Amino acid sequence: MLGQKNAIPTSEPCDSRLSFGMLLFIAGATASKVKSLVPGHRRGKIRTAACTSKSDEPGFLEDEEANEALRKKLLSWYEREHRDLPWRATPFSGKVDVDEGAAGSPYAVWVSEIMLQQTQVATVVPYFERWMKEFPTLVSLSRAEEDRINELWAGLGYYRRARMLHQGAKLVVEKHGGTIPQDTVDLLKIPGIGPYTAGAIASIAFRKAEPLVDGNVARVFSRLLSIDEEPSNKVFWVAARRALDGNNPGDFNQALMELGSTVCTPKVPSCAQCPLRLECKSRNAALERGLDIEDYVTKFPRKPKKTKQQEQAVAVCVVENDGHLLMLKRPKTGLLPGLWEFPSVEVDCDDDKNDANRIRRKLRTLGLALPKTRTLQCVGSVGHIFTHIRQTLRIYKLEGAPTNEIDSRIEHRWTREDEVEGTAISAQMKKVFEKSKSLSKPDDGLMDKFVTKRKRKRD
Numbered sequence: 001m002l003g004q005k006n007a008i009p010t011s012e013p014c015d016s017r018l019s020f021g022m023l024l025f026i027a028g029a030t031a032s033k034v035k036s037l038v039p040g041h042r043r044g045k046i047r048t049a050a051c052t053s054k055s056d057e058p059g060f061l062e063d064e065e066a067n068e069a070l071r072k073k074l075l076s077w078y079e080r081e082h083r084d085l086p087w088r089a090t091p092f093s094g095k096v097d098v099d100e101g102a103a104g105s106p107y108a109v110w111v112s113e114i115m116l117q118q119t120q121v122a123t124v125v126p127y128f129e130r131w132m133k134e135f136p137t138l139v140s141l142s143r144a145e146e147d148r149i150n151e152l153w154a155g156l157g158y159y160r161r162a163r164m165l166h167q168g169a170k171l172v173v174e175k176h177g178g179t180i181p182q183d184t185v186d187l188l189k190i191p192g193i194g195p196y197t198a199g200a201i202a203s204i205a206f207r208k209a210e211p212l213v214d215g216n217v218a219r220v221f222s223r224l225l226s227i228d229e230e231p232s233n234k235v236f237w238v239a240a241r242r243a244l245d246g247n248n249p250g251d252f253n254q255a256l257m258e259l260g261s262t263v264c265t266p267k268v269p270s271c272a273q274c275p276l277r278l279e280c281k282s283r284n285a286a287l288e289r290g291l292d293i294e295d296y297v298t299k300f301p302r303k304p305k306k307t308k309q310q311e312q313a314v315a316v317c318v319v320e321n322d323g324h325l326l327m328l329k330r331p332k333t334g335l336l337p338g339l340w341e342f343p344s345v346e347v348d349c350d351d352d353k354n355d356a357n358r359i360r361r362k363l364r365t366l367g368l369a370l371p372k373t374r375t376l377q378c379v380g381s382v383g384h385i386f387t388h389i390r391q392t393l394r395i396y397k398l399e400g401a402p403t404n405e406i407d408s409r410i411e412h413r414w415t416r417e418d419e420v421e422g423t424a425i426s427a428q429m430k431k432v433f434e435k436s437k438s439l440s441k442p443d444d445g446l447m448d449k450f451v452t453k454r455k456r457k458r459d
């Protein structure tokens, strides 16, 4: 399978200005052989030995033989070094396993690729195993209760992924009779499946000659070809398609991702162990200039502009009654839809003395009226970062809560303390729960004292 001719697919998801004929992939050559071939490419701050042409293009090599040699090196390395993962079929087995739930099956690849977005492999493994045990087939997933989906996803973050996966399973059952389509055009019509996931399912599960680009792949190409662009730039799709091994696309794509994940890592790449080190243009440029290799190559790819994070303060009240904690269900839309949480209310970022009033008001809207003499105990605070929000959760505890009836229109439940972990709650509510257990000395927790302490600290 190694070293065979690459088939150039006919479909092209990239910028129409970019011609395939002009995009030939780099391989085993020195920087002097580099020829720039991508028109309309924006110049970057980093100028490398490979990108000094007056042409407005980064370098690719017109050397298909060398291109083949590079594929062979990468695949040989992958065969030796790949990690065994529960969703991954044995590399080079060459078979398409349609047995649902089996490693390498379309369903297993789909679930794993969705879980792996923005999430580390080590984190995903136990979630994936639990998921496949509970929903071994796509049909079983399509019939699942939303609450159970959230419970199994709880702590993995980016909950929209779980909702989309669920909706996608339903659509495949309705429109495709429960069989995941092989064509990327059809795959892209399924909720939650974008170009990356479509490429992964098509190439890994169905052995279709489809490329994929995730953060790992973009980083490898950016360094290998000295492309000074942000990872989202379409030029990486062009490179991925041109580089693809048409005879073994699934293993080739996985090898690229594995290289980015284990060798060509964001901060500490192991260039000395890299199977592509001799061909790597950024490494060669560093060597030619006598620069520190790691320091230089980690300038690639260009860092995306940081979006400003919004600061948000939330007062959370852990309400306890006879060993049970009050939990409310979040709305079906917005942040963390459908997950359970302790009663919470957004408060002013730098005015925590109103926390008690806001919490009392919130509890009143639920039907829990607190006598003024009841003091909320302060536990402390925890931080949590979403993509665009930096949240500070200030935690209060109310023990022995009054037993007023909670308004039945509000979706709520009293959860036994030892069952909270298994409930569909978000990662930040897990932190709140852990912190709330740390309250041991009631005196320390008096609200007024907490406010005074925080104020003094700020002063």
Ligand code: SF4
Pocket: 220, 223, 224, 263, 264, 265, 269, 270, 271, 272, 274, 275, 276, 277, 278, 280, 281, 282, 283, 297
């Ligand atoms: S040589 Fe270094 S920078 Fe180049 S691809 Fe390999 S690990 Fe990445």
